[in-house]
Amino acid sequence: MELTLAAAFTSSALLLSNFASIALASSQLKRRRVIPPPSGNQPPVSIVVPSRGVEPFTKETLQRAFSLDWPRYELIFCVAHAEDPVVKLINAAIAGHPDVPARLLIGNDRISANPKLNNCVKGWQAARHNWVILADSNVLMPKDYVQHLMAAWRPETGLVCSTPIGSRPDGFWAEVECAFLNTLQARWQYAGEALGLGFAQGKSMLWNKPMLDANGGIEALSAEIAEDAAATKLVNGLGLYVNLVASPFEQPLGQRRLDEIWSRQARWARLRRVTFPLFFAPEILTGVMMPLLLALVAAASAGVSLPTTVLCVLVIAYLPECLLARSKGWYLSPRSVTAMIVRDAMLPAIWIRGWLGGAVEWRGNAMTIRTKEMTELEEVA
Template identity: 65%
Template sequence: MELVLAIAASSLVLVNLVSICLAWRRMTPRSTPAPLPSATPAVSIVVPARGIENFTAETLDCAFRLDWPVYELIFCVARGDDPVVGEIRRAAERYPSREMKVLVGDDRISANPKLNNCLKGWNAARHDWVVLADSNVLMPTDYIQHLMAGWRRDSGLVCSTPLGSRPQGFWAEVECVFLNSQQARWQYAGESVGLGFAQGKSMLWHKPMLDAHGGLQALAAEIAEDAAATKLVNSLGLKVHLVSSPFEQPLGHRTAQELWSRQSRWARLRRVTFPLFFAPEILLGVVPPMLLALGAAVLADVALAPVALAVAAAVYLPELALAAAKGWRVSLLSLPAMMVRDVMMPAVWLRGWLNGAIDWRGNSMTIRAEASELNGGVSGA
């Protein structure tokens, strides 16, 4: 029995290491410039916005300073009295030559508040290439170049997972290791073996293609627009591809409750939209191989401390090496943050199987396997 447990523990550690190697090979360091494009078509960037966030002024400035010959910015808000409208106007005054517009309205086409907010921007976009970009993405000057460079002959969508940066406080550090060396790593590892799936933070679409298959309304088929996008693209025989290096999402301060709320919400969305892929998530992190290895050690009458240390080192050292090599956030708090993350992960997974209401940027929503609905409030990013 101890041999079976030891083999199971070793297998989980090996799978973890393989995922790190795949992501390492697939991704470039954060500071790597985008390849020079062979063509520079005009682009529309649709940004759903709601409320003021920690870095709103900076993320807006970045959107106005992109190094691309022709692009328009379309900001979408549900309410004209939203305070973010003033921030957008002030940013526009600093860059008077940049083509931009602010669209106000709440089109209830789905249970997804962000998708509702984006619809008017999609319809107003003048160019064939459209980026749907969350308002808290910190766009580098070569943002569009990176997205365009990710487009291949068999692409139906190019996107980027968020890369957590600028954490303030321990719980923001925990969110960084959730986003970066855990979620981004597995997303890039999956794409490298042909299992690419969309991430809604930055999504580059060829508008005529999506319009020919239902337009933005087609993404209302699922509660999460990125899940619907993945299924739609795959149904067309195309693939979801990722940029070579993810774009930053500066975090600022986070509380434990905010972290739990975000992770449990995303877990429930994954469970509802891709249950067969969500189920094995219980095997991720250090806890499963650690418990299996310690069980084998007890049965074999082997000292527990060296076994626990060996498993922890085999899991965490490669993960820290990946983060350091790619220029992601690494600090003295990274290792304890990884440990806390991995202790949380089984609880987050269990929470993902439960129904109930959640708060999504001020919108009360009910997520169920049978149906999901927007209970009230206004649409946001």
């Protein structure tokens, strides 16, 4: 009897926390809306875009970057190697939009083990304006991209970010990627912001350049293996907050494979594990697997129908998640619930992988992710 009650109570508590996170995220998020071009004098903005390789939507994301409504902005594209095939596309886009100030910088400044951060250094140093956006090359910028970032800046803000919202999935595994990005990771990130625990996301980061330069510059983001983790700790250390845009920006996915999803999620899990271990540890309790297992234990002990128990748990877990996606205009299809189930089935293995050492892959780069303390010990030895 005690086992039955304990399992039922814990399962219910986990399902309730799942619902609470959705409610908190929903309170922070707004359905996509267009912010009109600003009137009056607005500060000029530098947009630094680290690029590597050609992806299915590269031409479209480049076109979007040159079509923003902000009155004064410059684009600084950063590529590590001159032979990268994306160089031709960037040069063609620059030539096709002579009205937008844009440059391509090539080279690699090795200030860290993070290849993206190394690629950004030259762009940060070349930026002419006091407001700088570090934007991943696969972000699909809307015309009001800068407006949304600026609108989230408040007097106590140290950094404004946007999570990626997966869109245009081509195939089932891309829908699983949407399930990871949207109603799991974005949801928990916005729930964290609602609780005053905002943390950075490297996809789109709006910085006040004088503020960061006064606190170590872009090199300060090498304090952690992940630049967004270093950014979060730096901003919080200054007594400031990381804020998120009300309507996060799209990342078109196209096709995805299971091994790509596993590699990416394993890398992110390992990064979270070494940078924020206390927050990573309870991640095993997210998703449906733990409350479902406990509910089945309670049902078996109490003689309740197991199929009915499974159905009830799945409805309680996934109906609010689907309603969140629908209310915010995120991708949702008849296969979305199946994709969410597959995602949650992967979560325990991803969590375990996060605790293990060894190399992970980032765009062809083998990275051994370890804590700063481990790296310092190895250097001393």
